[in-house]
Amino acid sequence: MNKKILLPAFVIAALSVINPASAQFKLNTKTMSAAEKGFKSVTFSDADAAKLAKEAVTWMDANNPVAAENDPYSIRLRKIFAKHQHEGGLDLNFKVYKVKDINAFACADGSVRVFSSLMDIMTDEELLGVIGHEIGHVVNKDSKDAVRAVYKREALTDAASSQSGAVNAISQSQLGSFAGALLDSRYSRKQESQADDYSYDFLKRNNYKVTALASAFTKLADLEKSSGSTRTKSEKMLSSHPDSAERAAKVMTKAKKDGLAA
Ligand SMILES: [Zn+2]
Known part of the structure; x- marks a missing residue:
């Protein structure tokens, strides 16, 4: 991954214009000390x-404005995914962050987090496409690889000093x-x-x-075009994805071949 995520990933571009009053997604990005020593002995399972993903999501939930269960955003998202709680054999759980950044991500533990500003610009089916992409990263184990890479790179001191060979909880x-x-993780183009x-x-x-899925990418491409140097950190995530316009074109080519687009 050389892309972003914890899974997360989709992201997009700037949209502070859309919802300037809302909060900004919060992360603590200070660099952690690296200490890979000892990691090799650790067996890393699904x-x-x-x-680890659940711990990270729990932290993000506690530090970002999560929409209440009866919030219109939560209600809409629940409705869109009502039939897909177990997509890919996962046990998914959904929450909306009421922030201005445009993003969505899915984690190895089945947590799906969608940013309200993304919901503002996407139709229900476009959201299914974007979030389906994120779920794909989990099903394909990209998320697991991302967690492993970060765990190794950021090297939790405790883990590095562990003699047990087990993955430790993060303090x-x-x-x-x-x-x-x-x-901040990045996925490869292939992923x-x-x-x-x-x-x-x-x-x-x-x-x-x-x-x-194509129209969602087209919207993202337009955002990328209009976004300048004011992009926030998570908005940049998107830029690490392959070119959105290119992705939209690829989807359309496939859809035509399948007789699903004119
Ligand atoms: Zn992705």
Whole structure:
């Protein structure tokens, strides 16, 4: 990954124009000290990735404005994904962050977090496409690889000094940095492309318009074009994805071939 995420990832570009009054997504991105010593002996399982991702998400939930269950954003998201709680064999849980950054991410533990500003600009089917892409990263184990890479790189001191060979929990004081590093992770182009394929198949399998994935990318491309140096950290995440216009074109080519677009 050389992309972003903790999974997270989708992101997009700037949109402070859209919702200037809302809060900005918060992360603690101070660099953690690296101490890889000892990591080699650690066996990293799917369960470890899920556990660490859950800790990071719990931290993000506690430090960002989460929409209440009865908030219109939460209600809308719940409705959109009502039939897809177990997509990809995962046990998904959803929350909305009421922030101005445009982003969404899914984590190895099944947590899906969608930023309200992304919901403001996307239709329901476009959100299914964008979030389907994020779920694809989890199903494809990109998320697990990301957690592992960050865990190793950021090297939790405790883990490095552990003699047990087990993955340790992250201390409270390190969680913010860990979450930030995860969000800063980057996926490879191949991983991105495969996550796009996953989303396309997800839409197709459920009889949604596959072209919604293309229109979502087109919207992101427009945002990228209009965003300048004022982009926030998470907004830059998106820029690490392959070119959005290119991705939109690829989806359309595929849709035409499948007889799903004119
Ligand atoms: Zn991605």
